[in-house]
Amino acid sequence: MPDYKVYYFNVKALGEPLRFLLSYGNIPFDDIRITREEWPALKPTMPMGQMPVLDVDGKKVHQSIAMSRYLAKQVGLVGADAWEDLQIDTVVDTINDFRLKIGVVSYEPDDEVKEKKLVTLNNEVIPFYLEKLDDIARENNGYLANGKLSWADLYFTAILDYLNYLTKTDLVANHPNLRQVTLNVLDIDQIKAWVEKRPKTEI
Numbered sequence: 001m002p003d004y005k006v007y008y009f010n011v012k013a014l015g016e017p018l019r020f021l022l023s024y025g026n027i028p029f030d031d032i033r034i035t036r037e038e039w040p041a042l043k044p045t046m047p048m049g050q051m052p053v054l055d056v057d058g059k060k061v062h063q064s065i066a067m068s069r070y071l072a073k074q075v076g077l078v079g080a081d082a083w084e085d086l087q088i089d090t091v092v093d094t095i096n097d098f099r100l101k102i103g104v105v106s107y108e109p110d111d112e113v114k115e116k117k118l119v120t121l122n123n124e125v126i127p128f129y130l131e132k133l134d135d136i137a138r139e140n141n142g143y144l145a146n147g148k149l150s151w152a153d154l155y156f157t158a159i160l161d162y163l164n165y166l167t168k169t170d171l172v173a174n175h176p177n178l179r180q181v182t183l184n185v186l187d188i189d190q191i192k193a194w195v196e197k198r199p200k201t202e203i
Protein backbone atom coordinates (compact mmCIF):
# COMPACT_ATOMS: atom_id res chain seq x y z
CA MET A 1 0.00 0.00 0.00
CA PRO A 2 1.35 3.47 -0.84
CA ASP A 3 2.43 5.82 1.92
CA TYR A 4 -0.15 8.64 2.07
CA LYS A 5 0.18 12.12 3.57
CA VAL A 6 -2.58 14.75 3.51
CA TYR A 7 -1.33 18.35 3.75
CA TYR A 8 -3.93 20.98 4.63
CA PHE A 9 -4.72 23.71 7.10
CA ASN A 10 -6.18 22.77 10.49
CA VAL A 11 -9.72 22.80 9.11
CA LYS A 12 -12.09 20.33 7.49
CA ALA A 13 -13.22 22.20 4.33
CA LEU A 14 -11.52 20.86 1.17
CA GLY A 15 -9.19 18.51 3.05
CA GLU A 16 -11.93 16.53 4.75
CA PRO A 17 -13.14 14.55 1.71
CA LEU A 18 -9.62 13.10 1.41
CA ARG A 19 -9.53 12.25 5.11
CA PHE A 20 -13.02 10.67 4.90
CA LEU A 21 -12.07 8.54 1.90
CA LEU A 22 -8.80 7.32 3.40
CA SER A 23 -10.57 6.55 6.67
CA TYR A 24 -13.37 4.74 4.84
CA GLY A 25 -10.78 2.47 3.24
CA ASN A 26 -8.93 1.94 6.54
CA ILE A 27 -5.89 3.39 4.80
CA PRO A 28 -3.36 4.86 7.22
CA PHE A 29 -2.28 8.42 6.42
CA ASP A 30 -0.29 11.26 7.95
CA ASP A 31 -2.76 14.06 8.67
CA ILE A 32 -0.41 17.03 8.34
CA ARG A 33 -1.98 20.32 9.43
CA ILE A 34 -0.10 23.45 8.46
CA THR A 35 -0.44 26.62 10.51
CA ARG A 36 -0.93 30.05 8.91
CA GLU A 37 2.59 30.90 10.17
CA GLU A 38 4.17 27.85 8.52
CA TRP A 39 2.31 28.27 5.23
CA PRO A 40 4.35 31.02 3.46
CA ALA A 41 7.54 28.93 3.59
CA LEU A 42 5.74 25.77 2.48
CA LYS A 43 3.60 27.31 -0.27
CA PRO A 44 6.36 27.27 -2.96
CA THR A 45 6.92 23.54 -2.33
CA MET A 46 3.33 22.65 -3.26
CA PRO A 47 2.44 21.80 -6.91
CA MET A 48 0.20 24.85 -7.44
CA GLY A 49 0.99 26.76 -4.25
CA GLN A 50 -2.26 25.64 -2.63
CA MET A 51 -3.61 22.89 -0.42
CA PRO A 52 -5.00 20.31 0.08
CA VAL A 53 -2.15 18.26 -1.28
CA LEU A 54 -1.90 14.49 -1.26
CA ASP A 55 1.55 12.97 -1.05
CA VAL A 56 1.61 9.47 -2.48
CA ASP A 57 4.93 7.72 -1.85
CA GLY A 58 6.74 11.07 -1.95
CA LYS A 59 4.89 12.39 -5.03
CA LYS A 60 2.72 15.42 -4.35
CA VAL A 61 -0.57 15.99 -6.19
CA HIS A 62 -3.24 18.66 -5.84
CA GLN A 63 -6.91 19.46 -6.68
CA SER A 64 -9.29 18.10 -4.06
CA ILE A 65 -11.84 16.63 -6.49
CA ALA A 66 -9.26 14.84 -8.65
CA MET A 67 -7.58 13.48 -5.52
CA SER A 68 -10.94 12.38 -4.08
CA ARG A 69 -11.77 10.53 -7.31
CA TYR A 70 -8.37 8.81 -7.20
CA LEU A 71 -8.89 7.73 -3.58
CA ALA A 72 -12.46 6.63 -4.33
CA LYS A 73 -10.98 4.18 -6.85
CA GLN A 74 -8.65 2.80 -4.19
CA VAL A 75 -11.49 2.25 -1.69
CA GLY A 76 -14.24 0.98 -4.01
CA LEU A 77 -16.52 4.03 -3.99
CA VAL A 78 -16.64 4.70 -7.73
CA GLY A 79 -19.41 3.62 -10.11
CA ALA A 80 -19.78 0.20 -11.70
CA ASP A 81 -19.34 1.66 -15.21
CA ALA A 82 -18.71 4.91 -17.09
CA TRP A 83 -22.37 5.95 -16.82
CA GLU A 84 -22.41 5.52 -13.06
CA ASP A 85 -19.13 7.45 -12.81
CA LEU A 86 -20.72 10.25 -14.84
CA GLN A 87 -23.65 10.41 -12.38
CA ILE A 88 -21.20 10.71 -9.49
CA ASP A 89 -19.09 13.34 -11.26
CA THR A 90 -22.09 15.51 -12.16
CA VAL A 91 -23.19 15.61 -8.53
CA VAL A 92 -19.71 16.32 -7.18
CA ASP A 93 -19.24 19.13 -9.72
CA THR A 94 -22.64 20.54 -8.71
CA ILE A 95 -21.66 20.48 -5.04
CA ASN A 96 -18.46 22.27 -5.98
CA ASP A 97 -20.38 24.92 -7.97
CA PHE A 98 -22.59 25.40 -4.91
CA ARG A 99 -19.54 25.76 -2.66
CA LEU A 100 -17.95 28.33 -4.96
CA LYS A 101 -21.16 30.39 -5.17
CA ILE A 102 -21.36 30.46 -1.37
CA GLY A 103 -17.64 31.19 -1.08
CA VAL A 104 -17.58 34.11 -3.48
CA VAL A 105 -20.22 35.93 -1.42
CA SER A 106 -18.85 34.92 2.00
CA TYR A 107 -15.38 36.22 1.15
CA GLU A 108 -16.58 39.41 -0.58
CA PRO A 109 -14.49 42.17 1.05
CA ASP A 110 -16.84 45.10 0.34
CA ASP A 111 -19.60 45.04 3.00
CA GLU A 112 -22.13 46.89 0.87
CA VAL A 113 -21.61 44.60 -2.12
CA LYS A 114 -21.71 41.59 0.19
CA GLU A 115 -25.09 42.60 1.65
CA LYS A 116 -26.57 42.83 -1.85
CA LYS A 117 -25.07 39.52 -2.97
CA LEU A 118 -26.29 37.83 0.22
CA VAL A 119 -29.89 38.59 -0.69
CA THR A 120 -29.60 36.68 -3.98
CA LEU A 121 -27.55 33.93 -2.38
CA ASN A 122 -30.03 33.33 0.43
CA ASN A 123 -33.23 33.84 -1.54
CA GLU A 124 -32.34 32.21 -4.83
CA VAL A 125 -29.01 30.39 -5.08
CA ILE A 126 -29.06 28.34 -1.88
CA PRO A 127 -32.72 27.25 -2.19
CA PHE A 128 -32.17 26.32 -5.85
CA TYR A 129 -29.15 24.08 -5.14
CA LEU A 130 -30.64 22.52 -2.02
CA GLU A 131 -33.88 21.65 -3.78
CA LYS A 132 -32.07 20.15 -6.76
CA LEU A 133 -29.70 18.14 -4.57
CA ASP A 134 -32.54 17.03 -2.30
CA ASP A 135 -34.47 15.81 -5.36
CA ILE A 136 -31.41 13.85 -6.47
CA ALA A 137 -31.07 12.32 -3.01
CA ARG A 138 -34.80 11.40 -2.98
CA GLU A 139 -34.57 9.76 -6.41
CA ASN A 140 -31.54 7.81 -5.19
CA ASN A 141 -33.03 6.68 -1.86
CA GLY A 142 -30.79 8.70 0.41
CA TYR A 143 -27.68 8.64 -1.76
CA LEU A 144 -26.45 11.15 -4.32
CA ALA A 145 -25.86 8.85 -7.27
CA ASN A 146 -26.87 5.45 -8.62
CA GLY A 147 -29.05 4.58 -5.61
CA LYS A 148 -26.06 3.43 -3.59
CA LEU A 149 -23.14 4.73 -1.57
CA SER A 150 -20.43 6.47 -3.59
CA TRP A 151 -17.70 9.02 -3.03
CA ALA A 152 -20.24 11.76 -3.89
CA ASP A 153 -21.95 11.03 -0.55
CA LEU A 154 -18.67 11.18 1.37
CA TYR A 155 -17.64 14.32 -0.50
CA PHE A 156 -20.89 16.13 0.34
CA THR A 157 -20.95 15.06 3.99
CA ALA A 158 -17.28 15.94 4.46
CA ILE A 159 -17.61 19.54 3.27
CA LEU A 160 -21.07 20.24 4.71
CA ASP A 161 -19.66 21.60 8.00
CA TYR A 162 -17.69 24.15 6.00
CA LEU A 163 -20.75 25.21 3.98
CA ASN A 164 -22.82 25.43 7.17
CA TYR A 165 -20.12 27.59 8.73
CA LEU A 166 -20.03 29.97 5.75
CA THR A 167 -23.82 30.28 5.55
CA LYS A 168 -24.29 30.30 9.35
CA THR A 169 -27.06 27.75 8.99
CA ASP A 170 -27.81 24.03 8.94
CA LEU A 171 -28.23 23.61 5.20
CA VAL A 172 -29.81 20.15 5.35
CA ALA A 173 -32.20 20.87 8.25
CA ASN A 174 -35.20 21.23 5.95
CA HIS A 175 -34.03 18.85 3.26
CA PRO A 176 -34.69 15.37 4.61
CA ASN A 177 -33.31 13.42 1.66
CA LEU A 178 -30.07 15.34 1.69
CA ARG A 179 -29.92 14.97 5.44
CA GLN A 180 -30.35 11.23 4.96
CA VAL A 181 -27.24 11.22 2.77
CA THR A 182 -25.22 12.61 5.66
CA LEU A 183 -26.78 10.19 8.14
CA ASN A 184 -25.93 7.26 5.88
CA VAL A 185 -22.31 8.39 5.67
CA LEU A 186 -21.94 9.25 9.35
CA ASP A 187 -23.32 5.80 10.22
CA ILE A 188 -20.40 4.01 8.54
CA ASP A 189 -18.14 2.55 11.24
CA GLN A 190 -14.88 3.84 9.73
CA ILE A 191 -16.33 7.34 9.30
CA LYS A 192 -17.70 7.30 12.84
CA ALA A 193 -14.25 6.35 14.13
CA TRP A 194 -12.59 9.15 12.11
CA VAL A 195 -15.11 11.79 13.23
CA GLU A 196 -14.54 10.70 16.82
CA LYS A 197 -10.75 10.92 16.66
CA ARG A 198 -10.17 13.86 14.28
CA PRO A 199 -8.96 17.19 15.69
CA LYS A 200 -11.94 19.31 16.73
CA THR A 201 -12.15 22.36 14.47
CA GLU A 202 -14.98 24.81 13.83
CA ILE A 203 -14.75 24.69 10.04
Ligand SMILES: N[C@@H](CCC(=O)N[C@@H](CS)C(=O)NCC(=O)O)C(=O)O
Pocket residue numbers: 013014043049050051052062063064065
Ligand atom coordinates in the same frame (compact mmCIF):
# COMPACT_ATOMS: atom_id res chain seq x y z
N1 LIG B 1 -9.31 23.87 -6.65
C1 LIG B 1 -8.47 23.66 -5.49
C2 LIG B 1 -8.61 24.85 -4.57
C3 LIG B 1 -7.58 24.82 -3.48
C4 LIG B 1 -7.68 26.04 -2.59
O1 LIG B 1 -8.42 27.01 -2.88
N2 LIG B 1 -6.90 26.03 -1.50
C5 LIG B 1 -6.86 27.12 -0.57
C6 LIG B 1 -7.41 26.70 0.79
S1 LIG B 1 -9.03 26.05 0.68
C7 LIG B 1 -5.40 27.53 -0.32
O2 LIG B 1 -4.50 26.73 -0.44
N3 LIG B 1 -5.19 28.81 0.07
C8 LIG B 1 -3.91 29.30 0.43
C9 LIG B 1 -3.20 30.01 -0.69
O3 LIG B 1 -3.75 30.08 -1.82
O4 LIG B 1 -2.11 30.50 -0.43
C10 LIG B 1 -8.88 22.35 -4.80
O5 LIG B 1 -10.07 21.97 -4.92
O6 LIG B 1 -8.03 21.69 -4.17
